Amino acid sequence: MTDRKLGKGALALISALAVAAPVGMIATPASAYVFSNVKIEGNRRIEPQTILSYLDLPRGQDVSAGDLNDAMQRLQNSGLFETVELVPTGGTLVVKIAEYPTINAISFEGNKRLKDENLAEIVKSKSRRVYSPAQAEADAAAISQVYAAQGRLAARVDPSIIRRSDNRVDLVFEVFEGDVTEIERIGFVGNRAFSDKKLRNVLETKQAGILRTFIKRDTFAPERLPVDEKLLTDFYRSRGYADFKVQAVAPEVARERDAFYITFQIQEGPRYSFGNVDTISEIPGVDAAEFAAQNRVKKGEIYNPTIIDTTIRRMEALALRKGLNFVNIEPRITRNERNQTLDLTFALTRGQRVFVERIDIEGNTTTLDEVIRRQFTTVEGDPFNPREIRNSAERLRALGYFSDVQAESRQGSSPERVIVDVNVEEQPTGSLSFGASYGVATGVGFNVSLSEKNFLGRGQEVDVSFATGSGTQSSGLTFVEPYFLGRDLRAKLQLWYNTTDRLNSDYNTRAVGFLTSLEFPVSENGRLEMRYKLSKDTLFDVDAIGIDPDDGDEIGSSxxxxxxxxxxxxxxxxxxxxxxxxxxGLDPLTSYRLRFGQDFAGLGGDVKSITTTIYGGVQSNAWRENVTMLAEFEAGAVHMLNDDNSRLLDRFTGNSKIRGFEPNGYGPRDLAAPNEDMLGGNYFWALRTEVQFPLGLPEEYGITGGLFADAGSVWGLDNTTGAFGEEVDDGMKIRAAIGASLFWTTPIGPLRFNFSHAVKKEDYDDEQNFDLTISTKF
Structure with missing residues (x-):
């Protein structure tokens, strides 16, 4: 066949005729046929012996029409022949066959989203091999599945052949890609406590919006549904809905297969609070009072399984410290549906005596075994604690080294021993990032960063970065060993070289130095960092007071x-x-962060001072968690020793402390000096408050709003004698600004538009009423 497309229907018709004709010629089912010879016609590549093996008919014996039909089916189903015909001629059975052609070339037409080389990796049909219609159909289905995974459920792939000479064909896959089948709507049935919009925010799957061209989570992926169910369950149960369940998930595709509609049918149940909380011991000789002191569940609090889990971990840790092995902490919950409370009893019971025989690690080709093992507090020979094994697996996932971590236990050499199998799947941990940033004051900036989170498979972090902007340049090298000396000691070495060139000032600065530190835990939520810093900070190109030769005006700095x-x-x-x-994470709605630090300069060097900083921040969600409230307070003080005077590079400036002012835009200033440069201060405080809220737009648009109010001050100088002997005012004068923000999560990065107005300022301050910031990596 020289013209294009011998379709499946034509092939089926030919096969049916080929089957029916010989059977009709053979006679009725009662008749029999005896042959002594077999003649094969039409074979070129396939050996006669192979054909006879599929034929499998005895010579010299009666052969019924059914036997002949079965033989022909065996030949046809072998996949070697395009047509088969059995013709009884006297004592000779003539087998007429037409072999499937050889594939000359494979091509793809109509594909734009996927390249030919990508599709060639999917298909199993190959050039210079025998053409198989069944395999061609399977290849077409495989290509369609790849398109479906990208959200193009309407994609269709049709295989066809073009006849060539010498029993060869070109195999052509005609691709009709179709449009992306997006999720037009995600709805919920049964929700009363939270709106559809709030619940959609919880899901990994998203609705299609104005950024549908870039957002890939708005295409339907069945594998996301179990994840979404778990996210919904965790969301509700962490907010007191202990009986919550997802009853059904109904994804529906439009008739045109161009849109999906997903409906989650849920049952919220009542919202519970904790009632009576008690701790009992069913182990002789173990006092429950000591364990009750580890309880973090308070009567009247909203039910949260995370708090229960934290208390169990604390009690189990106490049992280990006391040398009590095989102790189970069993939470027993009693529902009081009338007042919607849960009475909770932590029962200490004796568990089965099981020990860890060994821990087997598989799948790590780059990461060293010791990096994985140090996430396990359990070692060979320790009592088996299933919870600790699960926690260790979670710690491994949190490292970011692995795309998948599975930790399972199985019986060891005896019923009292278990083997822990840890299977990991590594993923790339290094990145080369090119980025761009923009700020109204600093202009357009560019940065490049080379980072590796798992250097040489040792779990070490290495980061090399360079950034430049209008008037600023910075470069640095950071190396972190998270488990120094095999313990939970985070060792860090940092090098930097930073410069500013007339950044809203009439002078230049340069800073070069290094820092080394050790950080370690001192409590569940607290960590302490000890550090040493050596740096050289240079202030140069300060204008001396004089006359500008160009215009005769006075110039010069303080x-x-x-x-x-x-x-x-x-x-x-x-x-x-x-x-x-x-x-x-005991409170899913509110989090706190506190920080206090001091640096003591004077171990050599030219500067002798004590610098103290303090920070406190709180973030909370309210109004069904649609509104986020933030508040931050920070302050600092520089105290010079030996009656030395502080320098600009030792003092605090107004940079990034409060919004509404330019960098170096407020604080003590020598107004008598022609340049009126900002001088900085020995002290500062800043209070920043903000509220972020939805604007009523669909969540998938990524646009939210905010209001903020900031206040602060920079003040205090050791030397207040300014230009021409006039005294510089370095008093603590409060600045304040209010404003509105627009947040937009875009494919090129998060954008923040700040519109601000200074409500309390000095005449010489430099305001900044608008600021746009953007940062991205690509």
Missing amino acids: PILYNEQGGYFTSALGYTYTYDSSIT
Whole structure:
């Protein structure tokens, strides 16, 4: 056949005629046929012996019409022949066959989203092999599945052949890609406590919106549905709905197969609070009072399984410290449906005596075994604790080294021993990032960063970065060993080189140095960092007071800055204590973060000072969690020793402290000096409050709004003698600004538009009423 397309219908018709004709010629079912010879016609590649093996008919014996039909079916079903015909001629059975042609070439037409080379990797039909219609259909189905995974459920693939000479064909896959089948609507049935919009925010699957061209989570993926069910369940149960369940998920496709509609049928149940909370011991000699002190569940609190789990972990840890093995902490819950409370009893019971025989690790080709094992507090020979094994698996997933982590136990050499199988699937941990940023004050900036989270498979972090903007340049190298000396000690080495070039000022700065630190836990939510820093900070190109030869105007900076020029070494020891409530996550709606640090300079170097900083922040969700409220307070003080005067690079500036002002835009300033440069201060405080809320637009658009109010001050100088002997006002003068924000999550990165107005300021302050920030990686 030289013209294009011998379709499936034509092939079926030919096969049916080929089957029917010989059987009709053979006679009735009662007749029999005896042959002594077999003659094969039409075979070129296939050996006669192969054909006879499929024929499998005895010579010299009676053969019925049914036997001949079965033989022909065996030949046809072998997949070697395009047509088969059995013709009884006297004592000779003539087998007429037409072999399937050889594939000369494979091509694809109509595909735009997927390249030919990508499709060629999918199909199993190959050039210079025998053409198989069944395989061609399977290949077409495989291609359709790939398109369906990309959301193009209407995609269709039709295989066809073009006849060539010498029993060859070209196999052509005609692809009709169709449009992306997007999720037009996600709805919920049975929800009363939370709106559809709020619940849609919880899901990984998203509705299609104005950014449908870029957002890939708005295409239907069946594998996401179990994840979405778990996200909904965790969301409700962490908010007191202990009986919540997803009763059904109904995805429906439109008749045109161009849209999906997903409906979650849920049952919320009542919202429970904790009632009576008690701890009992069913183990002789074990006092329940000691374990009750570890309880973090309070009567009257909204039910949250995370709090129960945290208490169990604390009790189990106490049991291990006391040397009590095989202790189970069993939470027993009694529902009081009338008042919607849950009475909770933590029962200490004796568990089965089972020990860990060994831990087998598989799947890691780059990551060292020791990096995986150090996430397990359990080692060979320890009592088996299923909870700790699960927690260890979660810690492994959180590292970001693996795309999948499975930790399962099986019986070991005896019923009292178990083997823990840890199977991991590694994923790339290094990245080369090119980024762009924009700020109204700093202009367009670019950055490049090379980072590796699992350096040489040792779990170490390495980051090399370079960034530049209008008037600023920064570069740095950071190396982190998270388990220094095999313990939970986070060791860090950091190098930097930063410069500013007339950044809203009439001087330049340069900073070069290194920092090394050790960080370790001191409580469940608290960590302490000890560090040493050595740096050289240089202030240069400060304008001296004089006359501009071009226009005759006075120029020059404050003598305070002029006298502070030069490079000074700072050698300092410091520490920072950080408390973060989100580490244990007892309250899903509110989190707190506290930080206190001090740096003591004077171990050599030119600067002798004590610098103290404090920070406190809280974030909370309200109004059905649609509104996020944030509040931050920070303050700092520089105290110079030996009656030294602080320099600009030792002092605090107004950079990024409060919104509504330019960098270096507020604080002590020598107004008598022609340049009126900002001088910085030894002290600062800043209070930032913000509320973020939806604007009524669909969540998938990624647009939300916000209001903010900031206040703060920078003040205090050791030397207040300014230009021409006039005294600089370095008093604590409050600045304040209010404003509105627009947040937009875009494919090129998160955008934030700030519109602000200073409601309390000095005449010489530099305001910034609008700011746009963007940061992205690509």
